[in-house]
Amino acid sequence: MIQEPVIEVHGLCMAYGSTVVQRDLDFAVFPGDIFVIMGGSGCGKSTLLRHLLGLKTPAAGDVLYHGRSLMSASAAERRVMRRSWGITYQSGGLFSAMSLAENVALPLHQYTQYEAATIDDIVAYKLALVGLDGFQDYLPEEISGGMRKRAALARAIALDPEILFFDEPSAGLDPVSSRRLDDLILQIKESTGATVVMVTHELPSIFAIATNSVYLDAETRTMIDYGDPGWLRTHSEQPVVRQFLNREADVRPSGDVSGEDDRG
Numbered sequence: 001m002i003q004e005p006v007i008e009v010h011g012l013c014m015a016y017g018s019t020v021v022q023r024d025l026d027f028a029v030f031p032g033d034i035f036v037i038m039g040g041s042g043c044g045k046s047t048l049l050r051h052l053l054g055l056k057t058p059a060a061g062d063v064l065y066h067g068r069s070l071m072s073a074s075a076a077e078r079r080v081m082r083r084s085w086g087i088t089y090q091s092g093g094l095f096s097a098m099s100l101a102e103n104v105a106l107p108l109h110q111y112t113q114y115e116a117a118t119i120d121d122i123v124a125y126k127l128a129l130v131g132l133d134g135f136q137d138y139l140p141e142e143i144s145g146g147m148r149k150r151a152a153l154a155r156a157i158a159l160d161p162e163i164l165f166f167d168e169p170s171a172g173l174d175p176v177s178s179r180r181l182d183d184l185i186l187q188i189k190e191s192t193g194a195t196v197v198m199v200t201h202e203l204p205s206i207f208a209i210a211t212n213s214v215y216l217d218a219e220t221r222t223m224i225d226y227g228d229p230g231w232l233r234t235h236s237e238q239p240v241v242r243q244f245l246n247r248e249a250d251v252r253p254s255g256d257v258s259g260e261d262d263r264g
């Protein structure tokens with residue numbers, strides 16, 4: 001059976017003013033993928049995520065969800081699309097003055113007409129799902145960084161999203177917490193059937209959970225490879241991609257390290 005893509009990126013060109021960040025991006029994300037946006041520092045990964053979320057307008061090209069253009073969607077259509085997305089930001093993005101339960105309840109208040117008791121049940125269930133049973137009354141600052149990331153994930157899955165977006169989910173976490181978050185993302189993807197799109201530099205995460213990826217090159221300002229990162233690691237025809245995935249010494253001519261990831 002041929003699967004229809006969930007997301008299609010067509011001829012996308014992204015720019016800030018007259019400065020082009022990336023151009024000619026063409027790729028698709030299929031149902032159930034854990035799709036990773038990779039590339040060196042400053043190549044445009046977060047900018048691509050902002051375009052996928054409709055937070056930034058392309059200089060050219062389009063993003064389609066189930067074949068429907070995000071760019072030409074009306075505000076009402078975009079709201080329907082957003083209803084099916086769960087988003088977690090690099091910082092977690094939890095509201096510091098609200099308890100974990102209040103944070104997780106926010107999208108339920110915003111997008112549903114559920115009664116308070118139903119919302120309480122869903123919040124308790126989602127917090128339990130991410131291992132935060134019993135922490136509903138804590139403020140974000142009262143728990144660890146790993147727990148905050150998991151609370152942000154609980155909020156992102158509050159509405160049972162079809163697509164989960166992550167910007168650097170394990171940024172700032174120790175390897176054990178990072179691994180736990182990977183396991184949780186996999187578990188949630190498997191139990192809900194969600195499609196996952198994430199920006200990450202973390203090779204262990206990439207190899208542990210990604211099913212497909214795109215590599216954005218900072219130097220040529222376009223995608224230079226696309227595929228399963230485990231396969232690209234040894235088979236990519238692009239030395240920069242193999243280098244990124246193997247974290248080898250820089251293979252560019254000396255003095256040019258624009259594609260290097262300095263955080264690995």
Ligand SMILES: Nc1ncnc2c1ncn2[C@@H]1O[C@H](COP(=O)(O)OP(=O)(O)OP(=O)(O)O)[C@@H](O)[C@H]1O
Pocket residue numbers: 016021039040041042043044045046047048
């Ligand atoms: N609001 C902005 N205005 C102008 N330029 C910007 C803006 N945001 C990002 N840029 C530039 O666009 C380029 C891509 O930035 P972006 O944050 O998308 O890269 P990234 O790959 O996510 O980087 P990192 O890996 O360091 O997080 C960078 O050169 C950055 O300086």
